[in-house]
Amino acid sequence: MEGNKNGRGRTFLLITIPIVLLFFTFNTLPLIQGVIYSFTNFRGFGSYDWVGLRNYIDLFQDARVGASYWFTFRLAIVSTIVVNVISLLLAMGLNSKIRFKSTLRGLYFLPNVLGGLVVGYIFNYFFTYILPEITKMLGGNGGSMLANTKTAWIAVVVVCAWQAIAMNTIIYISGLQTVPEDVYEAGSLDGATGVNKFRYLTFPLILPFFTINMVLCMKNFLMVFDQIMSLTKGGPAQSTESISYLIYNNGMSGGQFGFQSANAVLFFVVIVAISVCQMTFLGKKEEQL
Amino acid sequence: MAKRKMFSLFMALATVSSILFSGCGSQSDNGKVVIELVHYKPEAVRYFEEVEEQFNSSHDNIELKISSPNDAVTVLKTRFIREDNPDIIGIGGDFNYANFIDADILMDISDFDGLKSIKQTYLDIGENLKFVPVKGVYGVPYMSNAAGILYNKDMFTEHGWKIPETWNELISLCEEIKNAGILPFYMGYKDTWTCLSPWNSAASSLADAEVCKEVNKGNTTFSKEYVTVAEQMKALLKYGPDEPVAYSYNDACTAFARGESAMFMIGSYAVPQIKTVNPDLNIDSFVYPAADTKEGNLLTSGIDLQFCITKDCPHKEEAYEVLRFLLEDENVQAYMDNQNALACKEGNFNLAPIFDGMKEYITESKVTDYQDHFYPSEMSVDAMVQTYLLDGDTESFLNKFDTAWIRYNRDLIEKVKNFEEG
């Protein structure tokens, strides 16, 4: 038994070390290099000079960077809430006794198959030509949401949500199926119905899936790029520039590679901090139950 | 069990891959020098395919390989990073080009004999793009385009409208068109870069060609130089659709093609896109009349495609041979016909009908470069102009322009300063 245990530990190490090394080589190593570039005025090619902390100091004075953080976080929080509420409802619907179950599930999954760029192009037509005509018919002013700095971000939320709901629904359906029938049976004996049944029986059991969904959503929405690229390109009036968009656009396409590397480093730190909080919080909740 | 499944899957994939990717790898050594040309005009891929074929069939010692990647500037940058430079690159005369010179990536080709056949105007434009006046020539201007105002010729003939030659005439023309119940301009300002088309056209006549350089030297500010340009942009808004920022470039092309507006402020490059929607549309163009007199107007024209040789290219002579071939009159003409472009080479080339209204300016070389070729892309001047058009505050826009300029060009300004001081 004792020898077996040692062998088990060795096996785990033998699994872990090469995989972590692979990860280190293709993720951490380039990241370190990126961090090094963040102290230079590197353009992405050619020669460069050390500029010390200048990029980081600039970062906190750059209104455009500030605006992109504000936009990205607003988008991520609102989208995460919208997506989780809708997909949880949808999952419960698709998990109940309905007709055409697998067809419906298949169809509701379709948005996720399309790439973010494609979805953006389709919705472009929708927001530019169809929605304004509909609002006009309903007595609105027929303005395009994408042309207004106050509403463009909502359009981005709609597109992000439309696409993301599918995957989250699947994960919730998986979760709901792990809830054994007898829990409900026991619950209904205790008189649990409707909202109470959900709150005290279903939800605690699918909490791990809720955690996964929250983290996935936050991560995907905070790093939103494709939808911005195809839907608004950061406009109108730079009101929908996401952090990733800014990093790519100015760092890769433009010549601000060094500065945007600093931005990426800051973004990384912020996002890790948030996720750690999120996971500890939800993890504690899970343990409580 | 699972392992075996995986293994057989891998084997199957490995077999597939060896079939798919065979043919990749180094060239068969048939003694030929391989010259690789990478250019940024995927829309001209057919032209380049033909050039490649003709060149290779007429040259025994050189093998030309042309690739037309999508998103070529990103591809080029990654090639530079890999130190896997193509021999010849075809890029535009813009900020990237200046950056490449500054990064010491390109070769001085002042001894290339083909340069003599290039119009002096375009050689000057190329020279002017450099951040600081370093010695040498780094690109052979090949094609240029021109921006101004496209108009629906049939519509103009039908109503008897006259081509405006001054700013006031343009405004009264717009009023006239509007009174006829037609929309004067369609605008696709959702794609911010289209904002720069009228901007460049106005700035060509109203601001000095060297304005960016003068600002870098600290001799002037944009708040002084760009006031009229900004005011004109704003003034034209009321002759466009209700929400110009709602429509993209594609939407605007479609609308103009379908006769929904009389004019469209854009460059000659838009013609192919417009023609896909309505092949029969009769389009002509005229120079954006920004000035108060006809003589004050200049045509906005810049280097749309030029060829540069990378610094470490080991086969300079062979690369020159490729350039000579590209500059042969029939190849130049073929490109012009194919892409509605203007040649940078001297000679009697047939111009596409779209340039009829600009002919005078083109033949007399009354042209000046796009101002945005001097703007760093990360400054996003296009988005700033769009913002300005939405809020209409000229003063704060120009102030922002000045502060942002200094912020984004800090290293460059430093460089210029050091250069001036010797």
Add this chain to the structure above:
Amino acid sequence: MGKKSDKNVEKYNIGITVLLIIGLVTIIFPLYMTVVIAFKQPSEMTNSMKGLLSLPKSFSLDNFREAMRVTDFWHSLGNSLLITLVTIALSIVVHSLIGYALGRNKSKSKFYNFIYLYLVSGMFVPFAILMMPLVKQTSRMGLSNWVGVVLLYVVFYMPMNTMLYSGYLTNLPLALEEAACVDGASTWKTYWTIIFPNMKPMHATVAILTALGTWNDVMTPLVIMSGDHNTLPLAQLNFQSQFGTNYNLAFASYLLALLPIVIFYIICQKQIIAGVANGAVK
């Protein structure tokens, strides 16, 4: 949730069914637009609602044929399939292993917990900062090809998949392994005979998540692969140049590119959803 309190198992909940079918409008409508635009000619495009939603003059397959020609469809499809399938296979093997090692140890070992957090935090590294260094690094290692792209994908998806696998592992009690252990089987063997097959539902989830990410990705192959081996999304960039986009051809091409992944999903769907119930030993 509907009222399911009546114990009639055979009865369908019509109310929810109807609601779900009505909700489908939000899915079908954008897809309808895609299909209609894919069949139209550029000259049929107008800037109005009616023009966008009307049926094309004829349902000719010209756009699809042209789209296939422009993208060199079969070749690009082959490349995309190769990259995606190898990535999925490697991801399932590698990520489930590391998920297992970490999932079993992270709660009792500080070391493994650290490794877990280290890997998972990799999820939040913006690709843009890695891009330039990776281009250089892969090229030095001779990996400026599809193998490099696959390796990068395996690394990029490792954080998320590790999280998913190690999370799923809490559903598989240690008792399962211990029984085998008592019989003298090594951990390695136990893993392949007991744990790996039992994680089937998670394999399906990981496969579909990874597939979606890699299938539609433009950036990684664009910057890493040199030469003209296009993947489908790369080839689709052909429809777009700054001075014009042919949305009709582009949409036709997107629909074509959609098919393989839809088929893949249909195959996986049963696994992803239905399989979870069997996999979860509660």
